[in-house]
Amino acid sequence: ADVYGVKDWGAGYFDVSDSGEVVITARHPEGPVTVNMMDIIAGINERGLSMPVLLRVENLLDSQITLLNESFRKTIRKLEYKGNYQGVFPIKVNQQEQVIKEISRFGDRYNHGLEAGSKAELIVALAVLNNTNSCLICNGYKDSEFIDLGLEATRMGYKVFFVMEMPGELELLIERSKALGIRPNIGVRLKLATKAGGHWSESGGDSSIFGLTATQLVEVVERLRAADMLDCLRLVHYHLGSQIPNIRDIRSAIRETCRFYADLALEGAPMGHIDLGGGLAVDYDGSKTNFVHSMNYSLDEYTADVIEVIMEVLDEKDIPHPTVITESGRATVAYSSVLLFDILDVNRSEATMEVETIPPDAHELLVSMREVLNTMTLKNVQECYNDAVYYRDEIRERFKWGQIGLRERALSENLFFAIMRRLTENLKKLRRVPAALEGLSEALYDVYYGNFSVFQSLPDAWAIDQVFPVMPLHRLDEEPKRKAIIADITCDSDGKLDRFADFHDLRRTLPLHDLKPDQEYYLGAFLVGAYQETLGDLHNLFGDTNIVGVRIKPEGGFDFVHELEGDSIADVVSYVEYDPKNLVRMFREKAEQAVRDGRISAQDRRRILSVYEAGMNGYTYFER
Ligand code: PLP
Numbered sequence: 001a002d003v004y005g006v007k008d009w010g011a012g013y014f015d016v017s018d019s020g021e022v023v024i025t026a027r028h029p030e031g032p033v034t035v036n037m038m039d040i041i042a043g044i045n046e047r048g049l050s051m052p053v054l055l056r057v058e059n060l061l062d063s064q065i066t067l068l069n070e071s072f073r074k075t076i077r078k079l080e081y082k083g084n085y086q087g088v089f090p091i092k093v094n095q096q097e098q099v100i101k102e103i104s105r106f107g108d109r110y111n112h113g114l115e116a117g118s119k120a121e122l123i124v125a126l127a128v129l130n131n132t133n134s135c136l137i138c139n140g141y142k143d144s145e146f147i148d149l150g151l152e153a154t155r156m157g158y159k160v161f162f163v164m165e166m167p168g169e170l171e172l173l174i175e176r177s178k179a180l181g182i183r184p185n186i187g188v189r190l191k192l193a194t195k196a197g198g199h200w201s202e203s204g205g206d207s208s209i210f211g212l213t214a215t216q217l218v219e220v221v222e223r224l225r226a227a228d229m230l231d232c233l234r235l236v237h238y239h240l241g242s243q244i245p246n247i248r249d250i251r252s253a254i255r256e257t258c259r260f261y262a263d264l265a266l267e268g269a270p271m272g273h274i275d276l277g278g279g280l281a282v283d284y285d286g287s288k289t290n291f292v293h294s295m296n297y298s299l300d301e302y303t304a305d306v307i308e309v310i311m312e313v314l315d316e317k318d319i320p321h322p323t324v325i326t327e328s329g330r331a332t333v334a335y336s337s338v339l340l341f342d343i344l345d346v347n348r349s350e351a352t353m354e355v356e357t358i359p360p361d362a363h364e365l366l367v368s369m370r371e372v373l374n375t376m377t378l379k380n381v382q383e384c385y386n387d388a389v390y391y392r393d394e395i396r397e398r399f400k401w402g403q404i405g406l407r408e409r410a411l412s413e414n415l416f417f418a419i420m421r422r423l424t425e426n427l428k429k430l431r432r433v434p435a436a437l438e439g440l441s442e443a444l445y446d447v448y449y450g451n452f453s454v455f456q457s458l459p460d461a462w463a464i465d466q467v468f469p470v471m472p473l474h475r476l477d478e479e480p481k482r483k484a485i486i487a488d489i490t491c492d493s494d495g496k497l498d499r500f501a502d503f504h505d506l507r508r509t510l511p512l513h514d515l516k517p518d519q520e521y522y523l524g525a526f527l528v529g530a531y532q533e534t535l536g537d538l539h540n541l542f543g544d545t546n547i548v549g550v551r552i553k554p555e556g557g558f559d560f561v562h563e564l565e566g567d568s569i570a571d572v573v574s575y576v577e578y579d580p581k582n583l584v585r586m587f588r589e590k591a592e593q594a595v596r597d598g599r600i601s602a603q604d605r606r607r608i609l610s611v612y613e614a615g616m617n618g619y620t621y622f623e624r
Contacts (some may be wrong), residue, residue, distance in 0.1 A: 003480060003511055004471035005501060006177060008286025013060055013335055014526065016054045017025055020477030021525065025111060026059035026552035035558050041340065043521055043560060050623050051522075052341040052452040054533070054552045056098065056549040061529075068280075068328060071303040074095055081307050083321035087138050090115040090181045090278060092126060093329025093530050094337075098549055098562050104128045104334070113159070114472060115139060116325045119146040122153075132157045135325055137275060139163045139189070151182045153278065161273070163187035163237050165210045167456070170220055174227045180439040187190040187235030187275065188212050188220060188264075194258050194281065196249035197290065211238065217260070221267050229232045233269035235325075236261045237276030246290040247297035250279065251305050258313035265319050275325040284467055284527055285406035285501030293467045293501060299331075329532040339545070341452040343521040344489070344622055348446045348482075350421065351414040357372045358415075363408055365395050369415045373422065379428050382434045388419040420444050436513070445509045446484045447496075448557035450523060451622045454488045454495045455539035458525055458532055462494055467501050470510060471524040486523070489622060490540040497525075543567025543620040570616050580616055587612050 006014050006022070015034075017023045022037045044053055065075040065087075072085035089103045103112065113134030116122040125136055126149070136158050138150050149161065154160045163182050164170055191211030212220065224230040240253045254276060265271045277593050280302055281295035290296040297305075306324060314321060358370050377385045395412040398404040404412075406605040427433050451457055452458075460466035470486065485498040485508065500510045515521050536544075549562040570580035591605045600608065 003476075004469065005286045006469070006471065009283055009469045009501065009527070010286075011061070011283070011335060013057075016476045018477075021474055022471070022473045022476070023484075024057055024060075024552065027063050028059075028552075028554040033552050033554060033556055037338075037340075037524065037554050038522075040548075040558065041473065044340075044546075046549055047218055047548075047563065049548065049563070049565075050610075050619050050621065052339060052450075052457065052621055054457070054528075054545050054546065054547045055340055055524075056529070056562075057336050057338070058102055058549060058551045058607060061099065061102055061333060062134075064332045064335060065103065065107055065110065065112055067299055067445055068326075068332065069112065071299050072307075072324065075111070075300070075303045075307045078444070079304075079307050080397065081311060081321055083323050085303075085324045085326075086111050086113065086135050087116040087326050087328060088113040088135050088275075089332055090117065090327045090329040091121040092117050092534065093278075094333045095121070095124070095534055096547075098547075098564075099333065099336075099529075100124060100128050106132060107131075107134065111135075113137070119143070119149070122146060122149060126153055126158070127579065129158070132159060134159065135273075136328065137187070137237070137325065139165060141165060142169055142172070143175055144172055147176045148180065150183060151176060151180050154184055155180075155182050159185070159595070161185045161187045161235050161275075163189050163235065163275075163281075164212065164220065165189045167212060167216045167219060170223055174229060177229070177232075178227075183229070183232055185234045185457050186224070186229070186232045187237050187273070188217060188563050190217075190236055190238040190257060190260050192238050192240065192253055194240065194249065194253040194256050195253045196253070197246055197292070207223045214260075217264070221264065221269065222257055225268075230267075230269050234271055235273035235275055236264065236271070237277060237325075238274035239327065240279050242278050243281045243292070243295075244279040245281055245295050245555060247291055247295075247301060247305060250297075250302065251309055254277075254306055254309040255313060258310055259573060261322065262317050262319050266317070272320075274310065274322045275327065275542045278329050279325045280326065280328045280331040282330050282530070283529060284469065285506075286469075287501070311506055315443060333529040334527045335529060337527075337533070339452060339457050339525040339528050339532075341450045341523055342452050343448050343515065343523065343624075345449045346446050346482075346484075346515055347449075349417055349444050351418040353411060355411070355413040355415050355418045358411065362411070363395075363398070363404055365391050365398070365404075366408060366412060366415070369395070369419075372512045373415065373419055376419070376422055378426055378429060381423055381430070382437060384419065385423055385437060385440070388416055388423075392416045392574055394526070396610060417444075441483070442508050444483065446482050446512075447475070447486045448486050448512055450486045450488055450497075451526075452545070453536075453539060453542035453621075454497065455490060455492070456536040456542045457545060458497070458528060459535040459537065460500075460531060461497055464537075464572045467498075467506065468528055469501055470497060470523060471526075472513060473522045473524050475513050475521075480513045482514060483509040483511050484512040489556070490542060492539065495539075517545050538572055539619060541569070541572045543569075543572040543575075546619070546623070567620055568617050569620055573616075584613060584616065 025034045111134045114125040115137040117140040172369045189211045287294045419508040488495040544567045546566040547564040552558045
């Protein structure tokens with residue numbers, strides 16, 4: 001059985017082999033090639049890189065760019081649309097050098113460009129983008145330095161669009177264009193009335209902080225006309241928010257946008273480009289529904305709807321078909337990264353002490369609690385549950401007041417687990433589970449400690465309860481018998497994963513395998529290529545993880561194509577203003593003082609300092 005739903009969310013890229021390991025399939029034109037993830041882990045181990053590791057599979061990035069462009073091409077041909085599609089990748093979604101370079105390299109064949117939302121992103125884009133037929137969309141609030149750089153790039157032949165997010169930007173753009181003698185391509189960001197459901201929809205819709213209202217658009221047209229620059233107005237843009245699960249919202253936003261587009265064209269602007277922003281969703285839970293972690297449409301439905309609606313609105317007014325631009329980030333890059341981590345330890349919700357017999361002099365509450373275990377039948381499960389909770393709470397209370405000791409409290413914990421285990425076994429045999437006990441088996445879970453930081457590597461899981469598919473990478477031919485949540489190693493009570501996709505629902509626990517002595521247990525958090533690297537932070541000073549890029553070869557097998565060492569402790573302390581050399585000097589003085597005080601010898605000092613310095617140069621995560 002597909003316990004982890006990988007066939008639903010894996011998009012054909014991820015699956016489980018007959019030998020019970022997760023495999024990745026690359027779709028080469030010559031045919032699919034499948035690689036075992038445990039072979040990649042073996043290669044990582046041979047190279048001496050410690051877990052956690054962020055694995056990037058370049059083929060999946062290329063595949064997603066291909067799918068997006070080919071789907072638009074197919075629809076355009078089928079519907080006889082007269083314009084083209086030219087996508088851009090929004091740098092903010094994954095700014096890492098290897099990712100942006102690969103998008104620029106592979107996207108070249110499709111004239112797939114970049115979107116820059118800040119001066120820094122423009123500076124990256126100008127260096128990395130090779131194809132000047134690709135679009136370079138400049139969003140975000142722009143100062144004169146940003147504008148001047150974009151204008152000079154226009155002079156060099158780049159296809160730069162300056163998107164006006166706020167009315168105030170226009171004056172500066174007009175002034176700088178005239179000063180430098182360059183006619184820019186100008187776009188306007190719309191403030192739509194359409195709203196979308198989902199986590200990230202705040203940046204679209206009426207309440208959006210960005211975009212121009214209808215009144216402001218009229219003012220922009222007037223101002224451009226007065227400056228003799230209406231011929232520069234060539235694009236409308238909107239961004240309804242990321243991860244839009246419902247296709248109806250997408251259709252509605254395009255329709256509204258086309259109405260703006262048509263009327264701006266009728267005002268006399270040349271237009272020619274319609275930029276639909278991001279929003280194309282990823283089916284993280286595999287449910288194919290309009291649930292926040294999913295999407296109720298396929299890529300082909302998306303592209304068909306986009307083109308259909310544009311044709312419907314513009315054909316009615318005889319307005320030529322524009323070039324369609326989308327700024328799909330999440331859908332382009334999510335699949336290509338997997339966070340790999342090992343499990344360090346497990347805390348089981350299970351009796352580890354002998355509970356069959358209890359000491360003769362035990363407290364009467366413990367005797368009564370033991371009785372619950374003895375007298376449990378299928379008929380009295382509810383009563384046994386109530387009694388067990390009552391005795392456990394009473395014992396905790398008495399412990400607080402010194403009437404019950406540590407060992408007795410420990411015994412009561414074990415008795416409680418034993419009762420709950422037997423209860424859940426009994427519940428499985430019942431035809432009707434009492435309503436109050438329905439969630440009981442979910443409440444009885446183990447804690448698996450994963451060698452990673454939620455805050456650094458899966459920040460959206462913490463910040464907005466985003467669900468990512470998580471599963472073991474091996475032993476999938478064995479039934480996972482434990483129910484678990486996953487804690488990270490930040491020692492923060494929020495540093496955990498306890499919401500997992502379960503086809504059409506969420507569950508609090510994930511089925512996992514018992515740890516085996518002398519064998520590592522590897523898990524993967526999938527679909528983490530979008531936003532997670534950029535938004536991750538240094539909570540508890542856990543830094544960037546090691547990064548490994550692989551490319552699956554058409555002839556089979558894979559190559560390691562890049563490798564980036566994660567942050568050392570010296571790196572992370574320097575991010576928070578310390579100078580590592582200074583820290584070493586300060587600690588050395590403390591060790592010297594300890595020698596002077598006679599607490600350690602000079603040899604001790606030397607050894608201690610080398611431990612300190614090795615720590616400083618080491619990985620921030622648990623090293624085996
Ligand atoms: N364009 C703009 C202006 C954005 O703010 C964003 C991100 O929210 C995107 C594109 C990318 O959206 P998505 O990742 O949903 O494709």
